[in-house]
Amino acid sequence: MAVTLTPNVNFDADLRLPDGDISLPGEERQSDSPLIERVWYSRSEGGGLFTSMAESHWEIVVTKHRRSTILTVRGPETQATPAYCPPDAEFMGIVFKLGTFMPKFPARMVMDRRDVNLPQAGSNSFWLNSAAWEFPTFDNADTFIERLVREELLVQDPVVDVALREEPSVISRRTIQRRFLQATGLTYANVVQIQRARLATNLLKQGVSILDTVDRAGYADQPHMTRALRRLMGQTPGQIFSRTLDKPLSFLFKTSPF
Numbered sequence: 001m002a003v004t005l006t007p008n009v010n011f012d013a014d015l016r017l018p019d020g021d022i023s024l025p026g027e028e029r030q031s032d033s034p035l036i037e038r039v040w041y042s043r044s045e046g047g048g049l050f051t052s053m054a055e056s057h058w059e060i061v062v063t064k065h066r067r068s069t070i071l072t073v074r075g076p077e078t079q080a081t082p083a084y085c086p087p088d089a090e091f092m093g094i095v096f097k098l099g100t101f102m103p104k105f106p107a108r109m110v111m112d113r114r115d116v117n118l119p120q121a122g123s124n125s126f127w128l129n130s131a132a133w134e135f136p137t138f139d140n141a142d143t144f145i146e147r148l149v150r151e152e153l154l155v156q157d158p159v160v161d162v163a164l165r166e167e168p169s170v171i172s173r174r175t176i177q178r179r180f181l182q183a184t185g186l187t188y189a190n191v192v193q194i195q196r197a198r199l200a201t202n203l204l205k206q207g208v209s210i211l212d213t214v215d216r217a218g219y220a221d222q223p224h225m226t227r228a229l230r231r232l233m234g235q236t237p238g239q240i241f242s243r244t245l246d247k248p249l250s251f252l253f254k255t256s257p258f
Helices: 002-008 141-150 158-164 173-184 188-205 210-217 222-232 237-242
Strands: 026-029 036-043 048-052 059-065 068-074 081-085 089-096 116-118 120-122 125-128 131-134
Touching (some): 068 125, 089 141, 116 125, 173 188, 188 222, 188 237, 222 237
Antiparallel strands (some): 026 036, 036 089, 059 089, 068 116, 125 131
């Protein structure tokens, strides 16, 4: 059961519980693929509890733990939730750009921690679409994604990028909204709320004052930001700013709304 929960672990490597229960050195890299936001790797030492923050991106995570390897498809998260990281585990994640998704796993199936773990085919492979696939690695993630695209198991809807950039379109607004929801599992407003909260959290962690963060992240006032961060990040602005968290937060990749 613990292994099922581990794909939710994409930690900030320099953040630990006060008693040192969690230590997660790791790394991340950019990708030349137009479908990949970034690729990351991490490993746990002590393990422990953490808060999985709201996230608007889909991702694939490969978890190695106790001689078992699992590939998990994860959808967006619309609120902060508690999660657990087992000790002595390794994680590799491929974060998709907004609008990139797997049609075989509709958003409603994989959102909000309803992760889908694909069955293992062998020590180094898993089953997908009636075929055995080798587990991707940190180095060959781009090649793995290219194969998914060729097999039409991973697609990107360009309408999402048009909507995010607020560009003119010949497509009706209702069609854009429908396709945006289908591709991301979220409304445009949901994505903005999540990205704004993640930006605010990053600013607070960098030492930006609460009042300045309200302004720079685009909140109406401090109570507005406090409500948003409690719901989406699981902590108050004061807790994040002072680093008096009751448990670590999952990793923050982005520092701007889009």
